[in-house]
Amino acid sequence: MRIDPKTTDKVSTGVFYLVAAGFILLLVFFVGYILYQGRLRLNLNFITSAPVFMKAGGGIAPQLFNSLYLVFLSILITVPIGLSAGIYLAEYARQNRITKAIRFCIEALASLPSIVIGLFGLLVFVSMTGWGYTLMSGALAVSILNLPVITRISEDSLRGVPHSYKEASLALGATHWQTITRVLIPVALPGLITGIVMTAGRAFGEAAALLYTAGMSSPKLNFSNWNPLSFTSPLNPFRPAETLAVYIWKVNSEGLIPDARQVADGSAAILVISVFLFNICSRFLGRLFSNRFLGKSK
Amino acid sequence: MTKCKPFVIALILVLSLSVALVGCSSNTQPTPAPAASGPSGSATAVGSSALQPLAEKAAEMFMEKNKNAKVQVQGGGSGTGLTQVAQGGADIGNSDVFAAEKLPADQAGTLVDHKVCVVGFATVVNPEVKVDSLTGKQLIDIFTGKITNWKDVGGQDLKIVILNRPASSGTRATFKKYALNGAEEATGQALTEDSSGAIKKALSDTKGSISYLALSYVDNSVKALKYDGVEATVANITSGKYPIWSYEHMYTKGEAKGVAKDFIEFIMSDAFKSTITQMGYIPNSEMKVTRDK
């Protein structure tokens, strides 16, 4: 007996809804579990105090700061390079060998396991430069990880700008470069910002590439010393800097502090909350800029 | 014109900033300290994660005493530490094992050994295992896969689960050498965990499991076994009755100089002894027995 196509249609639709609902539930479970486990540590004291050596009750202030600073540095490196490469690919590149080579390289870089990038960082940024394990080495390693993503996002969002905009600008006598900087980039800005914030989130949670570059220790920081050349200054990029994700990994594996489990729980919760914040920020900024620029140009 | 310029300028600025940062790194490393009493300058110690907590604590105390000196302590593993010190990337290489066991002979020969303290290891099992002591022979049979059930060594009928550290780990090398008499462990049977913390967690979660941990990690969540009837205590180790222990080494390339020398001296000094004991290590000066390889 043949089953009525309408019935199959209804059943399959039901299955699709189930799958979608399943994913939502999975996320709710993940986030709920992490937040529930970490709830005891979600207070200001945990975020603002330094880890205590071999004793319970330490916080994660230096690690959190390191994560943020590392993300900041890596954005400082990736955005100019990635955006430029994106502009090149979207606006200037002809169908030639160089373009093909760049595209291939982007894909190759994007699919590299982050542990391989970490090992490369160990060889080049840590050993060859003689810096040792530093925040800068870590930032460079994470930049390699994020470059392909930023480039692709830049190219995509520039290509997404309607052709009429570009033609109008060129028709008014603007040069190609003027068109790019004054028309295309502003219009593409919402997409760019979203992309940048998303990659920032990725850098925030990266651990494998940092184990061998930014290091697994965090020397004492003096948060009142803002001279970037001083050794204890948080701003000095040439100091070992354990990030939050690396700290979770280390606390779990060493387990030397008695409240290791709680500290790992709390750090994971902070990480997930940060990812949420990054997401909300990217959406908010994207909308803000799109209102400003598109509103104006209409 | 007004809008395009900032973009180019910003681009160039950022680029030059990153170049400048790269450039100034070399200036920041040897911080010239104002002339003052005590050692000044900086030293880096890289390597063993087992020694890292102690070295970090020591660096903290050392820098409090000597305001002009800076000591950076970094993990990364014994192999990394030895490589870095042999290649001049670090002033001190921390290691769980003798350099000759990791490095090629020509490189190991250039390094000077400083045995800063001793670490004792205990055979540990899941608390539910009803065995209190194992002989060396029994241990070897368990780890080589000849004995696979606890009932064969006087315990209950329960399958033995071996938890190992990675083959490259110093802890495993020590255990193999002194507890198993160098016997090659059976491959393909043991679970391997990357770190002592992970071992401890897996051990307390897994029924019938056996592993080994540094004494500083042993607490109520696991059960420490006697080795040939001897308990794994500090007293038994210092007197030489209990054999499963190893030195923690700090290697320097050639004789130690400058801050590195002062730092190593500080760790081996009487002033630091109580901290060593407190953190679960054994001061080298209390050992009544010695080893040289």
Place this chain on the structure above:
Amino acid sequence: MNSKKTNTDKFYQVKHEYLGRSVVTIFGIMLILITITMVLFLFSKGIKTFTQNHIPIKDFLFSTAWMPGREEAQGGPAVGALIFIIGSVFISGLALLISTPFSVALAIFMTQISPSFGKKLLQPIIEIFVGIPSVVYGWIGLSVLVPFLRHQIGGLGFSLLAGSLVLSVMIFPTITTVAADSLSIIPDDYKEASYALGATRWQTIRKIIFPSALPGILTGVVLGLARAFGEALAVQMVIGNTIRIPGSILDSTVNLTSIITMDMGNTAMGTTWNNALWSMALLLLIISFIFIFIIHRIGRKGSTSA
């Protein structure tokens, strides 16, 4: 600047045009340079096992003998990586098997069944899944999944299955996003024509939409596989790292990335052991190149058949 003659304006325009163009071209080329440096470095480190330690490539790839620390007297180190390669293949393959049906179903749901729901709710959810760090995935795997498997299914919990399950959650955003992209660019005409012929939605999806989006979906699957292959920490925490070829999905096993993370720091550079680890890193690199190649082949096929 407005008061200046148009001539100088022209001059600045031309100058900026060239300046801007050169700068972006240079950065584009820089990407090539970075990639080439990375490849060269890994290559020069990775081939030392074969050139310096004289291990035949055949032994490295096809031997299961992993005794990297064996004394010279007993025959010297043996660094067959086959166990790790097989481990990686099994774990990622199983992860793909688990993840693909759900990911594709979700992509279809987002684009064909309820696009508004997909865009407003599911897209952000996927982005959050992407944003959750791999250590956190590993940590949840270790504290929830491993005990669950141990108590409900049996075995030790640390298993191939645990690794695959963790990975399948980690790769689903990749597959879903790429698949959804390719599903959403299918021209509406196709659908409308199908509906006009009286087909139901399910028939349209199965017979029209799915086949036309297949190349894109496959690209997503390969990208997911590439990600699964390269993931290190999360997998290492839950697979148990027993150096053997697993007999069942409940057995513990080991893979390329976890042996690299475990041994890299503890071995000294220049030793056969350490060199073998670099060779494995090189192998991972080569595998990603192979994946890219496959994606290109799929892309080309897709564009010719469409």
